[in-house]
Amino acid sequence: MSRIEVRKTYKLFIGGAFPRSESGRSYEVVDKEGNFIANPAMASRKDARDAVVAARSAYVGWSGATAYNRGQVLYRVAELMEARRDEFIDEVSLSEGIGKGKAGKIVDAAIDRWVWYAGWSDKLGSILGATNPVAGPYYNFSIPEPVGVVALIAPQDSSLLGLIDLLGAALTTGNTVVALASEASPLPAITLSEVLATSDVPGGVVNILTGRTKEVAPWLASHMDVDAINLAGVAAEDVRNLAGEATDNLKRVIAPKSRDWLKTPTLEAMTSLLEVKTVWHPVGI
């Protein structure tokens, strides 16, 4: 008799821990042929709110870390993913219903995307900052700063690379994140959270939810302690409504059109999650 495999329980990732949904709900995820894969948690409004609290608590530490440190932490994620490369290829292949070859390319790009973003953390200040030659006896400088807590509605069509693309942009800029995984293919996101949990990313900096996009995304869009939201994974017909909800506290809203996730992101992926702060001081003796 062949050995019965030990299956994994896929749970949420909030504040560095792996809780089930407080609602006690889960939903069935199947492969392309309709075969059962797993029952990940179906996050509720309360889970989303808990995740925002965790992200807010982690914000001061992460945004206050040195850029060099953040770069190393993100690079470390790439190192750990590399070690679990085969596992990710299997999971992406199964989740997205694509061949191992194509999944391999996606996983490699995902690992390399962490490396790319890791290198940005200590360049952004130079590229986007300025000393401003004001007409008076003042020293005046402008620096980019993270916008705060960012909600990412991860793309539906790219369960791992798309999510990492959004995560990298938010994290290298010093933001903390609540991400809602691809609804139909959430498993690679949860496996990624296992990587994050064992890497040097502090608990709460990244929180990952699985569940129904139509149910959870509106709570994040209207949450008054979320500073920005990326609507990549929101159905086209819902973007307008959620962007409207987001105006209640003037969230920065990113509503990207679908893109080829294998392509290198633009600088705007990061600038859209940054504020510019200008500081003045008199010059004198």
Next chain:
Amino acid sequence: MSLFKYAAAPESRAIVNIASSYGLFIDGEFVDGTGTAFKTINPATEEVLSEIAEGSALDVDRAVKAARRAYSKVWSKMPAAERGKYLYRIARIMQERAREFAVLETLNNGKPIRESRDVDVPLAAAHFFYHAGWADKLEHAGVGSAPKPHGVVGQIIPWNFPLLMLSWKVAPALATGNTVVLKPAETTPLTALLFADVCRQAGLPAGVVNIVTGAGATGAALVSHPDVNKIAFTGSTKVGKAIAREIVGTEKSVTLELGGKGANIVFDDAPMDETIEGIVNGIFFNQGHVCCAGSRLLIQENVQDEVLDRLRKRMAQLRVGDPMDKNTDVGAINSAAQLGRITELSNTGDSEGAERWSAPCDLPAKGFWYAPTIFTGVTQAHRIAREEIFGPVLSVLTFRTPAEAIEKANNTPYGLSAGIWTDKGSRILWTAARLRAGVVWANTFNRFDPTSPFGGYKESGWGREGGRHGLAAYLKQGEQA
């Protein structure tokens, strides 16, 4: 009371020539509006200065069409360097007519002539001069190698710095190759209408700048017009949110410069003379009609008595009254409606248990006035600590540790400005890094410059104005390009 008596030193108003009525400036000429004309007054005397046309939705449409024509036929085809030369011309003409602008601004706004003369008008000209130079250098602005303008920009500006806000809006829009439909504030249209004459003198092609006067309905028509590509708004957070919601789902870009409740933090080692001047400048400059005002004073508890004692003494010296008097420090409240809002919100300070102290001063019988006022014993829950008063009213809170100062300073949905007073350099940088605000003034307050980006975090707005960062607002970004 004051040691010296001041003789009145009124500025002459002979330099301005106010017409009895004004139309809308569309396609290079003044035309009649189809709305209901309204009167504009001098808030210091309630004297009617002129009658102003109200732009209807029809008029807004005419203006947008003129701006579109000017964009496609003239402005977008003009070499960038030539475009820049028009802006240089405008800057020069504004400098040449500076006194005229200053007097007119003070008459229509109520701000002291000293401020319109020394701050508003020179800075407005500087904004045009600065942005003129950008026109043919935009590929170096950090927004791509061939940045493109949006097209027609709708701009809505407030009444607190009428000409200066016009320049913050119009100068970068034109430098980047956009054409403009501008709606000045209802209560302060006159310097914008004088600016139309500057456009004439500069030979600016017709339709590049259109000025449509009116109130909220005119602005709403501009925001919702389908052929406007970008909206730039400065005003209240409430209206800003409504605009943001209105344009959701459209292709319009938007920048918002909104309200604030700036924390001005005084540490116990602060240089006291400068600090007192900075507190006064932070809240009483422009009658406190300043979105980035330092309207919450956070004093370290052990120097509270000294700071407040000296602040009251200094406030007692403020000269409140005739804005045209060159000695005047604090002028008139801009409108009866604003005076009502200031009065209503300040009264909650009394009813919620804070302690009011107002500078002893004789307020003129006519016009709209509010004595410089501080509230002590304010808690974070008080409305006067949470809501923008937009008047000469300061809420005073205290703190013990730097961490507490940061927590209180950031305890607001706004994030526009903040101030830091301390002699310790490392503490300035530590504090500045933790304040969630777009502009931080350390050992100074309320400084502005065209090279310096200005704008808010959180509910204080979207985007920046000024500097290299401000240009991005008027150029297509990423997927738009």
